[in-house]
Amino acid sequence: MDLESAYSSFQSANVFVEIFRELMPLVIAITLLYLYYRGRITIIDTLLYAFASEAYTMLAIGPTFTASFFIQMFFLVDQVHRLITGRLFIKKEYLLLLMMPLLSQVAVFLIIQLYKDPFSYPQGKMFTFYTKPLYFYIKTYLPLMALGARIIQDREFISFNGFYATMKRITLIACCIAVLQILVIRIFNSIELGEVFGLQRRYLIEGVSNGILGMRVQALFSEPKTFSAFLSLSIPILIKDREYKSALFAFLIAFSTSSQTFWVNMMIAGLLFVFLKNMPSVRTKILGTLGVVIGVFLIVAASKDFFLKHYMENRNDPLYKTLFERSAYRYDNEIWQKDNIVLGIPLQRDMELPIVDFFRSEPYLLISGYGPGNSVFIPETYFFGQYTSKAWASGIGGHNINMRWFYILAEFGAIALCFFFIIMTKTNQRNTSFNNHYLAYVAICFFFCQIDLFLIIVALLSVYGNNDPEEDDAEEEVAPRLRGL
Numbered sequence: 001m002d003l004e005s006a007y008s009s010f011q012s013a014n015v016f017v018e019i020f021r022e023l024m025p026l027v028i029a030i031t032l033l034y035l036y037y038r039g040r041i042t043i044i045d046t047l048l049y050a051f052a053s054e055a056y057t058m059l060a061i062g063p064t065f066t067a068s069f070f071i072q073m074f075f076l077v078d079q080v081h082r083l084i085t086g087r088l089f090i091k092k093e094y095l096l097l098l099m100m101p102l103l104s105q106v107a108v109f110l111i112i113q114l115y116k117d118p119f120s121y122p123q124g125k126m127f128t129f130y131t132k133p134l135y136f137y138i139k140t141y142l143p144l145m146a147l148g149a150r151i152i153q154d155r156e157f158i159s160f161n162g163f164y165a166t167m168k169r170i171t172l173i174a175c176c177i178a179v180l181q182i183l184v185i186r187i188f189n190s191i192e193l194g195e196v197f198g199l200q201r202r203y204l205i206e207g208v209s210n211g212i213l214g215m216r217v218q219a220l221f222s223e224p225k226t227f228s229a230f231l232s233l234s235i236p237i238l239i240k241d242r243e244y245k246s247a248l249f250a251f252l253i254a255f256s257t258s259s260q261t262f263w264v265n266m267m268i269a270g271l272l273f274v275f276l277k278n279m280p281s282v283r284t285k286i287l288g289t290l291g292v293v294i295g296v297f298l299i300v301a302a303s304k305d306f307f308l309k310h311y312m313e314n315r316n317d318p319l320y321k322t323l324f325e326r327s328a329y330r331y332d333n334e335i336w337q338k339d340n341i342v343l344g345i346p347l348q349r350d351m352e353l354p355i356v357d358f359f360r361s362e363p364y365l366l367i368s369g370y371g372p373g374n375s376v377f378i379p380e381t382y383f384f385g386q387y388t389s390k391a392w393a394s395g396i397g398g399h400n401i402n403m404r405w406f407y408i409l410a411e412f413g414a415i416a417l418c419f420f421f422i423i424m425t426k427t428n429q430r431n432t433s434f435n436n437h438y439l440a441y442v443a444i445c446f447f448f449c450q451i452d453l454f455l456i457i458v459a460l461l462s463v464y465g466n467n468d469p470e471e472d473d474a475e476e477e478v479a480p481r482l483r484g485l
Helices: 003-010 015-037 043-051 067-084 092-114 127-153 160-186 191-196 224-240 244-255 260-275 282-302 304-313 318-331 352-361 389-393 404-412 414-424 433-445 452-464
Strands: none
Touching: 015 043, 015 067, 015 191, 043 067, 043 127, 043 160, 043 452, 067 127, 092 127, 092 404, 092 414, 127 452, 160 191, 160 224, 160 244, 160 452, 224 244, 224 260, 224 433, 260 282, 260 318, 260 433, 282 304, 282 433, 304 318, 352 404, 404 414, 414 452, 433 452
8 A cells, every 4th residue: 555545545636625625724724814813703713613624724835734734843843943043841740741642752762682583574674663752752742842832931811611612613614514515515415515514525425334425524624523523512501501502403413524533532522421420529420420321332342242233223313324334334343244243332343453463462562652643653464454554564644543552652651641630630629610521521521522622721721721811702803912033
């Protein structure tokens, strides 16, 4: 699998549409940064709007070169400049966070030298084992830390209410774009126009788990599952503010994404906000709710034969096809002949399962993880039978694991996981009950979907956010101010 074939499902067949889509990340990034430095939007608004536009990517460079990427790199350079000029001071706990990838890689290096080398080096290029963590650190890890630093520096201008208002605004805009995508494809039958509005061609193929509409809407988000995860984070906010029509609208649009992530997150929301709302602390809420969710998964896994039989009897029903087809595929091992269920959760066979199998063979790495960005060095045999196996053999791989707490465990190890959990679940006494519940909700959803940015934002708001109701007007425009350019 070469890069051209790997990216083909993302590209448009129309060259002019593709040029438009590849220029948009820079246009969006420049516009958002201009509005931010003019004081029209906050740092959180900037990040959320960029996240909601990741359907547009500069594939000529790579699929991760989105507006979010360029904004993150801009703020990384800004924070490095502040550090060099003595205007940035790092607390001890955040310094340890910055050093986490280095500590993990040193531990892995010592294990390789003193105990055992469990890795495979594509095309015999072992030097990539030492350069890959640096690439991961600069491209992925440091930018997130820089965003966190910028949020803290702007703490007097941010609040939970402002965050909630932006989430609701993006939700309504995105849902309208999703409706427009449906109209463009189903009424005007124009794939190219759909691609202009953010759709990817691979989600328009009927009969490939693309739902009752024969397509999976994504608005301008990177993928339907990312869009559905965002909507699942917005619905509790809409319900809290008694905007029930908007919540129903978001629910129906999320239904059209045909994403299992949405249903899992909605189950979490129901458990946390309704049945387990009286748990005392945020960490207790997280661990308690997660325990109940895993219990539900274990019950479903134990009864999977019954559910699969029932689904097969009704598989031609459009509703069953929409709700259960993707779940049935996850649980059905008749074709794959390999158990992919861990704690009742059906792992993705091309993403989490090979990593779990690797740790089963090399359990000592659970302490240190396999190192930042080192998933590409996991032997090809763990990916055998998957479409990604050839990519791994040729050295094309990544560290994209949707289950993000597991991702931290895999990359950095169990000790780092505990440290991350403690840091990201801090609160202060000024937080309202809903804000604490919402932090717990995001942290639990983080176990099942890739919402790194949201956990960082909500975690920092829980500690540094301005919660003074007199100064917390969600509609108040931020006064223009010099931001240190």
